[in-house]
Amino acid sequence: MTGLRTPPDASPDPATPPDDDFAEPGAAAAAPARAPGVRLGVLGWLRWGWRQLTSMRTALILLFLLAAGSIPGSLLPQEGTNPAAVSQYYASHPALARILGGLSLFNVFGAPWFAAIYLLLLASLVGCVLPRTVRMVGSARQPPPRAPARLSRLPFAVSYTTTLEPEAALRAAAAVLSAKRFRLRSGAGWVSAEKGYLREAGNLLFHIALLGCLVSIGMGGLFGYKADRLLVTGTSFANTVTALDEFHPGRLVSPGDLQPFTVALDHFSASYVTSGPLLGQPAAFKAAVRYSAAPGGPTRPYTLTVNHPLVVDGVRVFLIGHGYAPVFRVTDGTGHVVFDGAVPFIPVETSGLTSEGAIKVPDADPQQLGFIGVFLPSAVDVGGQLESRFPAPLNPVVSLVSYAGNLNMNSGPSQSVYTLDTAGLHRLPIAPQPLTVGRSMRLPGGLGTLTYTGYQQWVSLAITYDPGQLPALVSGVAVLAGLLLSFFVRRRRVFVRARAAESGGTVVEVGGLTRTDAAGGFEDEFSGLAAEISARHAGSPGVDHDPPPHGE
Amino acid sequence: MPVNTGLAGVSNDFLLTAVVIYALAMLAFACDFAFGKKPVKAAAVRAPALVGAGAAGPDSGVAADGGAGAAGGEDARTALSAPGGGARTAGLRGAGRWVAIAVALTSAGLALHVTGVVLRGLSAHRLPWGDMYEFVTALTCVAVAFFLAAMIRYRAYYLGLFVMVAVVLVLGLAETVIYTPAGPLVPALQSYWLAIHVTAMTLATGVFFVAAVTGIAYLFVDRHARRVAAGLPTGSDGILRRLPGPAALDRLAYRTVVFGFPIWTFGVMAGAIWADKAWGSYWSWDPTETWAFITWVVYACFLHARATAGWRGRRAALIQLTGFGCLLFNVLVVSLVIPGLHSYAGLT
Numbered sequence: 001m002t003g004l005r006t007p008p009d010a011s012p013d014p015a016t017p018p019d020d021d022f023a024e025p026g027a028a029a030a031a032p033a034r035a036p037g038v039r040l041g042v043l044g045w046l047r048w049g050w051r052q053l054t055s056m057r058t059a060l061i062l063l064f065l066l067a068a069g070s071i072p073g074s075l076l077p078q079e080g081t082n083p084a085a086v087s088q089y090y091a092s093h094p095a096l097a098r099i100l101g102g103l104s105l106f107n108v109f110g111a112p113w114f115a116a117i118y119l120l121l122l123a124s125l126v127g128c129v130l131p132r133t134v135r136m137v138g139s140a141r142q143p144p145p146r147a148p149a150r151l152s153r154l155p156f157a158v159s160y161t162t163t164l165e166p167e168a169a170l171r172a173a174a175a176v177l178s179a180k181r182f183r184l185r186s187g188a189g190w191v192s193a194e195k196g197y198l199r200e201a202g203n204l205l206f207h208i209a210l211l212g213c214l215v216s217i218g219m220g221g222l223f224g225y226k227a228d229r230l231l232v233t234g235t236s237f238a239n240t241v242t243a244l245d246e247f248h249p250g251r252l253v254s255p256g257d258l259q260p261f262t263v264a265l266d267h268f269s270a271s272y273v274t275s276g277p278l279l280g281q282p283a284a285f286k287a288a289v290r291y292s293a294a295p296g297g298p299t300r301p302y303t304l305t306v307n308h309p310l311v312v313d314g315v316r317v318f319l320i321g322h323g324y325a326p327v328f329r330v331t332d333g334t335g336h337v338v339f340d341g342a343v344p345f346i347p348v349e350t351s352g353l354t355s356e357g358a359i360k361v362p363d364a365d366p367q368q369l370g371f372i373g374v375f376l377p378s379a380v381d382v383g384g385q386l387e388s389r390f391p392a393p394l395n396p397v398v399s400l401v402s403y404a405g406n407l408n409m410n411s412g413p414s415q416s417v418y419t420l421d422t423a424g425l426h427r428l429p430i431a432p433q434p435l436t437v438g439r440s441m442r443l444p445g446g447l448g449t450l451t452y453t454g455y456q457q458w459v460s461l462a463i464t465y466d467p468g469q470l471p472a473l474v475s476g477v478a479v480l481a482g483l484l485l486s487f488f489v490r491r492r493r494v495f496v497r498a499r500a501a502e503s504g505g506t507v508v509e510v511g512g513l514t515r516t517d518a519a520g521g522f523e524d525e526f527s528g529l530a531a532e533i534s535a536r537h538a539g540s541p542g543v544d545h546d547p548p549p550h551g552e
Numbered sequence: 553m554p555v556n557t558g559l560a561g562v563s564n565d566f567l568l569t570a571v572v573i574y575a576l577a578m579l580a581f582a583c584d585f586a587f588g589k590k591p592v593k594a595a596a597v598r599a600p601a602l603v604g605a606g607a608a609g610p611d612s613g614v615a616a617d618g619g620a621g622a623a624g625g626e627d628a629r630t631a632l633s634a635p636g637g638g639a640r641t642a643g644l645r646g647a648g649r650w651v652a653i654a655v656a657l658t659s660a661g662l663a664l665h666v667t668g669v670v671l672r673g674l675s676a677h678r679l680p681w682g683d684m685y686e687f688v689t690a691l692t693c694v695a696v697a698f699f700l701a702a703m704i705r706y707r708a709y710y711l712g713l714f715v716m717v718a719v720v721l722v723l724g725l726a727e728t729v730i731y732t733p734a735g736p737l738v739p740a741l742q743s744y745w746l747a748i749h750v751t752a753m754t755l756a757t758g759v760f761f762v763a764a765v766t767g768i769a770y771l772f773v774d775r776h777a778r779r780v781a782a783g784l785p786t787g788s789d790g791i792l793r794r795l796p797g798p799a800a801l802d803r804l805a806y807r808t809v810v811f812g813f814p815i816w817t818f819g820v821m822a823g824a825i826w827a828d829k830a831w832g833s834y835w836s837w838d839p840t841e842t843w844a845f846i847t848w849v850v851y852a853c854f855l856h857a858r859a860t861a862g863w864r865g866r867r868a869a870l871i872q873l874t875g876f877g878c879l880l881f882n883v884l885v886v887s888l889v890i891p892g893l894h895s896y897a898g899l900t
Contacts, residue, residue, distance in 0.1 A: 056860045060853055067849040067878075074842035074886065111836050216836070226833065276555065278735035284742070306742035307830050313871035318832040472834060476821045483814050535738060 022130030053120065062121040069117055073108030076100065080107065104163075115391050122214060129207045132221050136200050140545045144183055147190035147495035151511030154495070156526045159509040162537040166498040166506050172536040173496040173510070176529070182494065191496045196514075202485020209482055212475030216377030225249040225258075227463040232325045232342050233456045236264030238295060239315070239463065259313040259465070263291045264299075268457040270322060270389055280351050287459050304459075314465065321460035323347050323355055326375050326398050332364035332448040340365070342456040346418050352388030353377050358420040359400075360407055367404040367447060370420045374399050375455070379434065386434055398435050398452050402428040402443055490514050492522055494529060508537060559675035560734040564727075567666030567689060571723050573661035574696075578716035580654035583842035585713060585794060588648045651709045655700075660717065662696050667815060669693055676734040681750045682741055684887065688726040692719050694758025698808075706804060710795045714765045730888075745826035753817030753844075757879060760851075763805050764876035767869045770801035774866060803864065805872060806858055813851055820844050843882035850875035 040048060052058055077085030086106050090097040097106075104111030111412040142510050162169055166189060174184055174191050179492040182193035228246040229237055237243045239262070241255040249255075267288040273281045287304040293313050302310050323345060330339035338361055345357030354376055361369040378390035379397035386397060406424035408415075415421055430444050440451040492514035501507045510533055669690055673680035681690045699715045704706050737746070776792040779785070795801070823844070828834035835841060854871040857863035862872075 056856060057862075060856055060863065063849050063853045063856070067846045070842050070846050070849075073837055074839040076847075078837065173754070202688075261785065273735060276557070276735065277733045282738055282841045283736060284735050307745070307826075309829065309832065316832055318830070320831065416733065466833070469828065469834065474823070480814065480821065483817055487810050487814060509884055 014235055028063060029193060032365040050127060053124050056128075059121065059124045059128065062117060062124060066121060067493075069108065069114050072105045076108075078106060078108065079108045080109065111113075118214070122211065125207055125211060129211075131202060132200070133204055136197075136204065139200075140197055143185040144192040144194035144493060146185070146187060147192045147497055148511070151495055151497055151509040154511035154513050156512035156523070157509065158530045158534075159507060160534055161501060161505045161507050162534075163505055164537050166500055169506050169508050169537050170496060173498075173508075173533045176533050176536055177496075180529070186291045189499055190499055193494045193496075194492070196489050196491035198485050199489040199491045200486075201379055202482045202487075202489060204482070206479055206482030206486055209475045209478035212478065213472060216468040216472035216475055218468070219471065220250070220466040222250045222252045224464070224466040224468065225253050226465075229461045229463065230344055230458055231263070231265045231461060232344060232458040233265050233268055236290075238246070238262045244463070247483045259293075259315050260295060261291060261293050261312045261315065262295060263289050263310070263317060263461070265289050265459060266301075268322060268459055270392065270457075282391070285322060291317075305379035314467075316464050318464070319459055320461040320462045323353070323458055323460075324375050324377060324393065324396070325458045326357075326373070326396070326452060327454045327456060328359055328371075329451045329453050330359070330361050330364065330369065330448060331451075332361070332369070333367075333446050338365075338448075340453075342419070342458075343373075344458045345373065351391070353389045357418055360409065360417075360420065362407050362409050364448060368407045369447065370403040370405075370407055370422070370425055371400045371450070372403075372420050372422075373401070375454075376434075393455060396437060396455050399432045400435070400441065400450070401432050402430055402441075404428055404443075404445075404447055490522055492525070494526070498532065508534070510534075555677075555734050555736070556675040557734075559671055563668045563671035563675060563734070565672060566664050567723070568727060570661045570664040570668060571720060571727060573664060574716055574720050574723065575659055576655035577654045577661055578713060578720055580650050580657055581709075581713035581716055584650035584654060584709070588650050591692075628833070637732055651712070654712055654716075655709070658696065658700060658712070662693070662700065665689075665693050665696065673736055678737055679747050679750070681754055682737045682746065683732045684883075685726055685730050687750070687754060687883070688722060688730065689869040690754045691722045691725075691757045691761065691780050695719060695761040698759050698762050702804070702808070708787055708804060709768075711762070711765060711769065714769055715762060716767055718761065743826060745822060745829065749819055749822040749826050752815055752822055752875060754820055756812045756816035757883070759808060759815065760876055760879060763808035763812060766801055766805040766808060767872045767876075770798055770805055770869050771793060771866065771873075773801055774798040774869070789808065798865070802869070805869065809851060809854060809872060813855065816848060816851065820848060839886045840882060843878060843886050847875055847878040847882065850878055 045469055057352040079086055089106075090101075100106060104106070104113065108114055148154070152159065156430060164172070170186065170189070170191050174186060174193075177191070177193040178184055180195070182195045183197075184212040185192045226246075226248045227239075229244050231237060239258050239260060241247055241258065265287060269284075269286050271283045273279055273283055285306055288301065289304050289310065290299045290301050291310060291312055292299045304317070304319045305309055306319055309319075325342035327342045328339065329337060332338045339359070343357055343359050345355035347353050347355045354374065356372075356374055359369075359371040359373065375412045376386055376388035376395075376397045377392060378388050378394040379386045380389045380395070386399065403420065403422060403425035405426050407419055408424045428444055428447070430441070433441065435452040437452060437454050440449050442449050492512065495509075495513075497509045497511075498506050509532045511527070512522065514522045605806075669680050669686075672686060672689070676682070680686050694717055695715065699708075699711060703712070773792055773795050777798050823841070824834040827836065827841070850871060854868055854875055857868040858869050
């Protein structure tokens with residue numbers, strides 16, 4: 001019982017192995033124990049490697065590596081969250097970007113070296129948790145240890161005399177401790193009590209639940225998917241791969257696995273702060289949609305807002321963005337209406353929602369037509385320059401640069417619908433002029449007419465399916481529960497000794513010990529227990545006794 | 553509902569007054585170090601007697617350690633647990649006149665601080681931690697409240713100067729540099745998870761704030777104790793001699809982190825649940841999320857390091873301060889400079 005005399009915060013003597021039950025988790029860092037000159041076999045090296053891996057020091061270093069490895073993931077643009085910024089980085093620093101890309105620093109959280117760190121940590125965790133679970137099951141059946149000979153040398157101790165016989169005094173003490181649900185063991189002249197086994201259980205629960213979190217995240221990565229879709233008011237889409245703008249399936253997802261629901265957008269409204277210093281800050285977004293779980297099924301209405309996704313067939317649809325889609329009608333040189341529809345423009349700033357987009361008219365004769373445009377929801381003339389000063393459509397103006405020629409839409413790589421490839425086009429000699437709703441622009445050279453007939457609003461929807469979500473939540477709750485148990489339950493032992501004094505009466509000693517009192521408070525508990533035990537001993541308190549220690 | 557600008561103005565007045573009163577409290581704590589009662593040497597003599605009597609363990613509080621290390625000053629705790637402890641009285645009065653003044657000022661400042669934060673919420677009809685300025689005013693409020701609680705529970709008056717210096721600095725910066733007028737929440741923040749997630753993060757940050765201050769004090773005291781042990785010259789050590797021993801500071805820092813860590817864990821999880829509801833993914837490695845994770849990992853390192861031979865003491869304290877550094881980096885740099893999903897600071 002040498003370990004027991006160590007005060008709670010003193011370093012353990014390296015020469016004496018700590019008492020298993022009372023050691024802090026992993027306190028004993030494993031060292032390759034071998035006599036000098038003895039060669040290790042393969043098995044010996046494996047064993048040594050496993051011990052190194054599962055030692056607390058290695059776990060600490062791996063934890064640090066995990067933290068340090070995450071840093072570039074937050075400072076550099078990441079493929080997963082912002083692919084556009086990554087390509088921009090490649091464009092502006094090509095040499096540096098190639099080196100960083102080679103180290104997977106643009107995809108840190110999917111990088112092999114990051115996976116290596118957390119898989120090693122996982123192995124270290126398993127190697128630490130498994131033996132401890134076995135040990136805990138063993139120790140749960142063990143009775144408390146024998147009472148040490150000299151209780152006065154424990155961190156907490158009181159003694160006093162009583163008129164009770166030693167056996168009766170011990171019985172009374174045992175009754176008090178038993179009522180407090182201590183586990184008891186008694187011998188000649190002593191009682192040992194122990195409590196707080198849940199602490200180690202909580203610690204294990206915490207670590208096992210962390211493993212559960214990792215497994216749940218893995219499940220989501222294998223069987224889940226994420227997708228994006230931009231939807232203009234008055235249109236609808238079905239959840240199929242071809243109808244989605246972006247589709248990021250998990251490794252084991254095939255296009256046939258997608259839940260076949262449809263969503264139609266009837267109306268979108270946004271409201272903004274209309275006065276004061278926060279002018280233009282969004283106040284509320286609302287999208288009125290209709291959806292059906294299967295094509296041809298019954299449709300139901302739903303009001304989609306930012307923190308309230310639509311849940312259909314286990315898939316969730318989120319409102320994550322909005323913008324304007326000006327509506328244009330284009331008549332070509334031959335007098336035919338070759339284009340009539342809404343064109344989504346992408347916001348380039350948030351305070352006035354200035355948006356940019358492209359109109360492509362491949363069916364125009366004699367030449368294909370293209371336009372690059374800027375949409376200003378609330379256009380204001382600022383020193384001869386138009387600017388949008390508010391995100392709502394108070395004065396929606398569009399300004400276009402016109403092109404004619406070959407749009408190259410049937411050859412070459414697929415184009416973005418939001419930008420115009422001007423390689424095969426020539427700019428028409430017409431100055432961009434701000435158009436208000438209903439105004440037209442006649443193109444030079446008899447190429448046709450464009451009319452700005454109005455505008456629609458669009459929303460961008462994120463569609464996610466993650467079967468690992470519920471397991472992750474359950475693991476998270478277990479992590480927290482384990483953490484609280486291991487921090488706030490203390491493993492503690494209380495010992496009572498009673499012997500007949502030479503001068504008559506019985507000397508009672510009460511000693512207490514805890515090693516894992518992270519939150520503090522054993523002082524209070526011990527003095528309370530000691531007081532209760534001495535109160536049970538009739539005739540107490542005796543003559544020469546020390547007062548119980550004051551708690552904090 | 554429109555913002556009540558009159559009420560928002562009153563809130564500002566309250567907060568500015570609180571800063572001034574905190575500054576006065578800081579001065580009073582400094583005066584205690586300068587002019588307060590000198591350390592009582594007798595404490596060093598009494599300590600062995602206490603242990604010998606078996607009445608108080610090494611864990612019985614700040615005083616026993618302070619006394620044993622001959623570094624502690626007068627402390628009500630020693631007087632309380634030592635029978636017939638003599639002339640010194642318990643409680644605030646035992647701590648000296650300057651401490652009493654400082655504690656009174658701190659409490660008054662806290663009352664104004666809380667009122668200011670509440671009025672800010674009332675003026676905008678919502679919880680008053682929706683932007684960076686409000687977050688900082690709320691977390692300093694938690695730090696001061698937690699410090700007062702630690703002072704009552706552990707008699708940790710000596711931390712006052714350090715906590716108040718930090719609070720005055722941070723709150724002063726909040727009032728001048730990152731002040732944002734009161735307004736409604738952007739739609740992304742209109743969720744009851746704001747109350748849960750941001751409240752937990754604010755609480756945990758305030759608690760870690762106190763732990764970091766204790767950790768810094770520990771590093772100085774530990775260095776001083778080493779120099780004393782090695783017989784090296786210690787220079788002017790008036791303040792250090794009045795602080796409790798390194799073991800007591802280390803334990804206080806540890807208990808503070810143990811209190812804050814589950815709150816932080818809960819806050820990160822609540823954030824993940826909210827992210828799941830708002831953005832469709834419970835974890836998307838957004839920069840702010842990443843740094844919250846890094847902070848969590850570093851504090852987890854601290855908790856493990858403290859249980860590992862060879863990493864205790866100085867190294868563990870440095871890890872703890874690294875953790876707080878990560879937290880500060882997240883609050884001050886990541887959310888203001890690096891674009892991400894958490895860009896709600898209200899600063900452009």
